[in-house]
Amino acid sequence: MVACPAHQPLSAPPDIWLRRLLANHLAGSARFPAAMGLSPDQYQALARRVGLDPGSRGAVLQQQDALLALLARTRQQECQALGDWLAQYMCAGAEPLNRLLAVAALGFNHLWQDLGLASRGELRELMQACFPALVAMNDRNMRWKKFFYRQVCLAQTGELTCRSPSCDGCCEYTLCFAPDD
Numbered sequence: 001m002v003a004c005p006a007h008q009p010l011s012a013p014p015d016i017w018l019r020r021l022l023a024n025h026l027a028g029s030a031r032f033p034a035a036m037g038l039s040p041d042q043y044q045a046l047a048r049r050v051g052l053d054p055g056s057r058g059a060v061l062q063q064q065d066a067l068l069a070l071l072a073r074t075r076q077q078e079c080q081a082l083g084d085w086l087a088q089y090m091c092a093g094a095e096p097l098n099r100l101l102a103v104a105a106l107g108f109n110h111l112w113q114d115l116g117l118a119s120r121g122e123l124r125e126l127m128q129a130c131f132p133a134l135v136a137m138n139d140r141n142m143r144w145k146k147f148f149y150r151q152v153c154l155a156q157t158g159e160l161t162c163r164s165p166s167c168d169g170c171c172e173y174t175l176c177f178a179p180d181d
Contacts, residue, residue, distance in 0.1 A: 013129065037072055072106055075106055085155065086102060086131065089131050
């Protein structure tokens with residue numbers, strides 16, 4: 001974890017982003033597994049921290065949660081590695097954002113969509129507020145999911161041979177994976 005500047009223009013503090021992501025999950029606009037991929041205790045602690053009542057979710061959302069939880073379980077090591085890598089660059093006090101980003105990165109859409117955010121620009125604001133060192137590292141404005149997986153792969157193998165998850169079937173594959181200039 002890194003220390004982050006106390007004031008960053010156009011950024012929200014971590015609790016505002018955590019509240020937003022939990023609200024998106026509760027509304028069904030984010031694609032998180034049950035309890036957002038957190039343990040029940042961590043999920044309840046997050047809800048208390050941001051002042052939201054997780055309550056019960058409708059049957060359709062519970063089915064979606066269960067399917068996404070199954071997917072997350074099959075890729076648990078990958079999710080853990082990504083979450084641990086993200087933690088190195090996260091501002092103090094922003095946990096469990098590293099875990100939430102990691103589990104959302106397993107989704108099938110762009111990361112900002114799976115988080116229930118309105119745009120890629122909004123995801124960049126979240127990243128600037130809570131992971132400013134990664135924003136500085138991503139100086140070519142690479143798609144975040146692709147950037148994460150390339151960096152983790154590079155850290156683990158020293159090469160850029162790993163693929164990003166869930167990208168092969170995306171209609172924007174050629175845009176994201178165009179040769180880097």
